[in-house]
Amino acid sequence: MSKRQSGVLMHITSLPGRFAVGGFGEEAKKFIDFLSETGFRIWQVLPFHPIDEMNSPYKSDSAFAGNFLFIDPDTLLKEGIVSEADVEGCAYHGSPYTADYAFAIEKKTALLRSAFSKSFMLLKDKVDEFKNKNNWAENYALFKACKKYSGGAPWWVWDESLRNFEKSRSLKEKFEDEIYYQLFVQYLFFEQWKGIKDYAARKDIKILGDMPVYVSMDSADVWSNPADFKINKDTFVPDEVAGVPPDYFSEEGQLWGNPIYDWDKMEQDGFSWWKERIKAESELYDMLRIDHFRGLASYWSVPYGSKTAKNGEWKQGPGMKLFDAIKDAYSGKEIIAEDLGAFGEDVKELLESTGFPGIRVIQFAFQSDSQNEHLPHNYDKNTVACLGTHDNNTLLGWLYEIDEGERRYALDYCGFSGGDWGEGGYYAPACRKIIETVWRSSADTAIIAFQDLCGFGSDARMNIPGVPELNWRIRTTQETIDNIDKNYFRKINRIYGR
DSSP: OOSOEEEEEOOGGGSOOSSSSOOSSHHHHHHHHHHHHHTOOEEEOOOOSOOOTTOOTTSOSOSSOOOGGGOOHHHHHHTTSSOHHHHHTTOOOSOTTBOOHHHHHHHHHHHHHHHHHHHHHHHHHHHHHHHHHOHHHHHHHHHHHHHHHTTTOOGGGSOHHHHSHHHHGGGTTTTHHHHHHHHHHHHHHHHHHHHHHHHHHHTTOEEEEEEOSOOOSSSHHHHHOGGGBSBOTTTOOBSEEEEEOSOSSOTTOEEEEEEOBOHHHHHHTTSHHHHHHHHHHHHHOSEEEETTGGGGTEEEEEETTOSSGGGOEEEEOOTHHHHHHHGGGGTTSEEEEOOOSSOOHHHHHHHHHHTOOEEEEGGGTTSSOTTOTTSGGGOOSSEEEESOOTTSOOHHHHHHHSOHHHHHHHHHHTTOOSSOTTOOSTTOHHHHHHHHHHHTSSOSEEEEEHHHHHTOOGGGOOOOTTOOTTOSOBOOOHHHHHHSOHHHHHHHHHHTTO
């Protein structure tokens, strides 16, 4: 990181708008305007890939494809791809503070099917060009076509002719219409995002994206590359699955269930899948956060069928062999290593070898003594300092949930000398003291979640790890964004050189 800077964590789904979830419309450009006017230089987002049945962007059916829910109907209307009636069919009249994924999936699917039937032939040459530039695209489209034909079932229970990727490729002609629909949708996604990203660049705002280390078992990636994963080649049952041991977020650990990479096999072809993946992510964003970076040093392996993650064991990951092989794919990009959670000497060594900045979270700082690495006085320059991540409570919610001793330590450390620490809202005094403590630290980069710009409580939390239900739903309104104290954040960004 070359200079001091600050940013805001706000996922696309949380943006305002009239289509049940946020998207790549004018609301995204207005948020970029807000960041620019307030002195921020980074917009941090969560993964852009398709979500799972629990609406999580961290367990996708593709490490490359985009989430079609982000496609903006109004933009399609301006381009003459859909009709006004199509767009109005997507309009949502429920709460503007909660993303309604079921509504959005139903209505945007209908919109995009209509757009495909009306406008595909006008865009076919551009869609073909998109397909030819992106090696992953046709495999993903074929995966989605086979899945639709199979009634949405996971790929390992499909008919043999479809389950076997090489055999399924001979059926491309049979599924040609559906394959082109999927390619059409992906073309629209990437075209719309390019427009937003270019707008951000003109405003001197960098996009910080997020890359999950693992992929879903029911994904185009595993289906088309089964030999790259530790799964039984006859039954397609994983030998072992991913997770993390008990930690701050969960006493039982977290059993994610993702298949484990066969790192030895991947090394044999020079980690080619990873090269393609990192290159694609680097084109999507200006900066890239590698989620669960520690899993590339050593990973928590849990026997398939386990009920909790407690039964796992640490196994060696690829380490620097991976980064040496793929360094050309991310050359010139700023990479951030999410190194939180169970830590070890191997993670520290890998971080030092790559030179990537790690992450520190002030909410973890007050559980021990003055040597705690999350205390701002211990931050290195090459660090990303966060008020919280998408997995944490909001700052105000955290102050309420911790015990009196930890809270007193935090408030004293941050110089909160009196008043109501529990006061929330746009001018929350205790939250401001904590924000300023992080902002004045030596860390080159400081990140604040959107909810903490507003002083919101725990009801505005984005995710509770290990609890799959009712997460990823928080949304905001333009009125809320307009009510944020821009002068305050502009001032601290100026004072602390961010």
